[in-house]
Amino acid sequence: MISNIYTDKQIAVLNATIKKDWFITLLHGAKRSGKTKINNDLFLFELRRVRKIADKEGIKEPMYILAGVSSSTIQKNILQELYNMYAIEPKFDKHNNFILFGVKVVQAYTGNIGGVGAIRGMTAHGAYINEASLARQEVFAEIVSRCSGTGARIVGDTNPDNPEHWLKKEYIDNPSDKIQSFHFELDDNTFLSDDYRENIKASTPSGMFWDRDIRGLWVSADGVVYQDFDASKHYIQSKYLPSLSTFYCGVDWGYEHWGSIVVIGETDDGTAYLIEEHAKQFEEIDYWVDIAKGIQQRYGLRVPFWCDSARPEHVVRFQRERINAMNADKARLSGVESVAKLFKTDKLFICRDKVTKFPNEIYQYVWDKKKGEPIKEYDDVLDALRYAIYNQHKPKAKLKSFRGGL
Incomplete structure (x- = not known):
């Protein structure tokens, strides 16, 4: 039939x-x-x-x-x-x-x-x-x-x-x-x-x-981007962190606007915790190299840094310093959705005592109705978070290799 x-x-x-x-x-x-x-x-x-x-x-x-x-x-x-x-x-x-x-x-x-x-x-x-x-x-x-x-x-x-x-x-x-x-x-x-x-x-x-x-509707984005973030659930104190087995970082370069490096730790079941936030204005690359080397000392030399590709010379400098730096896939909607899913399913938590800029961004990061993407404001730490989460878990294609260069 x-x-x-x-x-x-x-x-x-x-x-x-x-x-x-x-x-x-x-x-x-x-x-x-x-x-x-x-x-x-x-x-x-x-x-x-x-x-x-x-x-x-x-x-x-x-x-x-x-x-x-x-x-x-x-x-x-x-x-x-x-x-x-x-x-x-x-x-x-x-x-x-x-x-x-x-x-x-x-x-x-x-x-x-x-x-x-x-x-x-x-x-x-x-x-x-x-x-x-x-x-x-x-x-x-x-x-x-x-x-x-x-x-x-x-x-x-x-x-x-x-x-x-x-x-x-x-x-x-x-x-x-x-x-x-x-x-x-x-x-x-x-x-x-x-x-x-x-x-x-x-x-x-x-x-x-x-x-x-779910509904298949052509709709505009509206309001706060991360609507499922709930401060009463998603903030924790670092002293209550569980045992973490995997660590990775996101990097958003900046100078006049804020630069940011975040560190994410994960448990064996894939629950993610933002455990460090480093955000500064008017700092040169030497400052960020020092921050990254400190992170390596705490979490291992091979901890990956998913970096904003807009400053290739900074990525090269990280690599020259033996920092495991890689260009991040910056797909905005896919990246935002990957973070939003973790908030929706209570699989992403923020160490409240380790962040200062995240609380100012999370409620001011809003959609541009005309473009259907987040407005480029209040996004320095959130961009670093997006680069880390999306790229660390980006699906790897497992496809049959057809002849012809596909």
Whole structure:
């Protein structure tokens, strides 16, 4: 039975794509709600349909666009899943393209304007655009314009973003006979166990993250960033610290604005404690080297320092001083969410007697409604905290190595 393979929402998408004539179908909504799974299958269906059209028109090698933010996201979200589900393992040419079901699939990367180079001038018989809201608008428009082959159709999926986002305003909010969209919530994915869904809900931060990740809504961020921080729960005194087994640091360089180094200690079960805060204005790099060396003396020479990459000369100086310094991934929303999740699940605590600037920042660190990101104020210690937490626990991809440089 089809209900053993697809959820009710996925079946509704299938019915709409099979029974209707359309040009663009967009699936949008919560993470883990089943959008990419059904679109991956639609991608395969579309390739077979394109091959049939090409046979009727005598086209030896029709072309189709497979688009994503980068080669790694295409592999992770699409190609690896197709391999896991159907043992489909493409054979790539020197341009990272491949032939599947007799259709030449040309990859395009939507994260920057240079990503359209591979598709300029081509006539495509369709496109699959993964993570569409992360695409540059001009790249998305170029992909649409390239889909001029007979019967060309475009499928795409995306998580929600700011309600003023061009994808929502120009496409999702403007359905027509040729443009359709489907909204997904976490609970639409009934193949996830009830326990799993409840665990996801319990660990999702309040506010914007909840509305987007659980309900799949395009909402603006509003108010304080770390809404789940509770001083009555998340402040402790250092004399009550449990036994800590792992230590790591975050570094936010500064001079006129405050520089900051924070030290995080973790228990074996992954509960994190901010155990040292060092924040100063108008200090040169020698000062921060001394602070870092003191931290090494207390917690070990190999303690990692996740550093703001905006001052590469400072990172190099740390490394020259045999400090284990690394450039931090500064992804703001992902980093903020990683910290917010720990507050939500009571897995991050602050030693109140060891911090002076954190208490002034935590309630003044607020969202920029227009940009959907935190305002760059009251964030010196909080940036250092974000660099430490996010990078120490950033998932490491464990993907099959396809040939072709992906």
